[in-house]
Amino acid sequence: MSIAKKAVDIAADYIGEQEEPKGSNWGQFVKECLKLVGIQSAAPWCMAFVYRCYSEAAGKYAECPVVKTGGVMDCWAKTEEKKKQAITKANAHVIAGQLKPGDQIIMNFGKGRGHTGIVEKVVEMLIYTIEGNTNEGVQAGSKGDREGWKVCRRVRDVKSLHGVIRYEGEWTMVNGEGLMVNEVASPPTEARNDGLT
Numbered sequence: 001m002s003i004a005k006k007a008v009d010i011a012a013d014y015i016g017e018q019e020e021p022k023g024s025n026w027g028q029f030v031k032e033c034l035k036l037v038g039i040q041s042a043a044p045w046c047m048a049f050v051y052r053c054y055s056e057a058a059g060k061y062a063e064c065p066v067v068k069t070g071g072v073m074d075c076w077a078k079t080e081e082k083k084k085q086a087i088t089k090a091n092a093h094v095i096a097g098q099l100k101p102g103d104q105i106i107m108n109f110g111k112g113r114g115h116t117g118i119v120e121k122v123v124e125m126l127i128y129t130i131e132g133n134t135n136e137g138v139q140a141g142s143k144g145d146r147e148g149w150k151v152c153r154r155v156r157d158v159k160s161l162h163g164v165i166r167y168e169g170e171w172t173m174v175n176g177e178g179l180m181v182n183e184v185a186s187p188p189t190e191a192r193n194d195g196l197t
Contacts, residue, residue, distance in 0.1 A: 003065065004102025004168045006057035011118045011130035011151070014053070018150030025133070025147075033132065037070045044147060046116050047072045049132025050104055053118060054167065065167040066104070072114030076106050079165050086163045096125050096158040098171060105129055107146070108162035115146035117154060119164075127156045 020027030025042040033048035034040070036055060048070050055064040067075045076084065084106075087095050099122045107115040117131030135148030 002102070002168055003054065003057045003062065004100070007053040008101045008118055008120055008130070010056050011049075011053045012120070014049075014132075014151045015130065015153060016151060017132075022149045024149075030133075034070060037068055039070045043070055044133055045070070046131055046133040046146070047075055047114075049151065050116050050118055071112070072106060072116045073108060073112050075104075075116070076108075076114070076163060076165070082170070083167065084163055084165045085171055087158060087161045089159065092158045093125065095164060096122060096127070099127060099158075099164060100166070100169065102166075102168065104165040104167070105156060105161050106163045106165065107156075107160065109146060113146065114162070117156075120153065125158050127158055127161070129154045129156055 014029075017029040018027065019025060019030050025044060030042075030045050030048075033045050033052045034043055037048045037051050039048065051064065051066045051068060054066040058064045067078045069075050069078065085091075085095055099119050101119055101121060103119040105117050105119060105127060109115070115131070115134070117129035117134070119127055120130055121128045130151065131154050132151045133146070133148055134152050134154055135150060136152045136154075
């Protein structure tokens with residue numbers, strides 16, 4: 001079984017784990033997550049949850065592929081370019097078609113604040129995730145709940161995401177021009193013959 005698949009299974013096993021007391025960003029489970037990324041006090045823990053799931057999936061014989069940090073946007077900044085894909089209005093439908101279980105979603109709320117989770121499955125433009133530090137009962141596509149209190153399944157519209165990180169496999173060729181999704185098309189470099197130079 002792949003590390004990505006194991007990470008999804010581990011995340012699913014943690015559904016229902018929550019802060020103690022609710023709204024505190026603390027409690028035994030949260031404390032264990034935060035400790036893994038070097039944080040010793042109450043703090044937002046969605047990134048630490050993703051790190052924990054992948055760390056446990058990797059086990060003691062493999063290196064955890066996730067950046068060791070408690071900050072979502074710090075993880076995004078420090079992840080190798082070839083592993084991540086920014087999402088725009090223009091490419092959202094293409095990215096949705098490529099998402100796989102185990103991919104990490106990134107949401108950006110500005111000023112260094114973000115939210116994250118692990119993709120469980122994809123249905124058209126909807127991303128079914130497992131996330132820490134969130135809560136249930138919010139409509140698909142919502143940008144809210146970056147400061148919830150437990151591990152829950154969520155549904156996100158791909159257009160609400162800032163980007164996605166893939167820890168196993170590569171982004172594939174998709175657009176008929178042979179470009180990778182995470183490459184930017186360059187304009188043709190052929191000499192112009194219209195008399196304008």
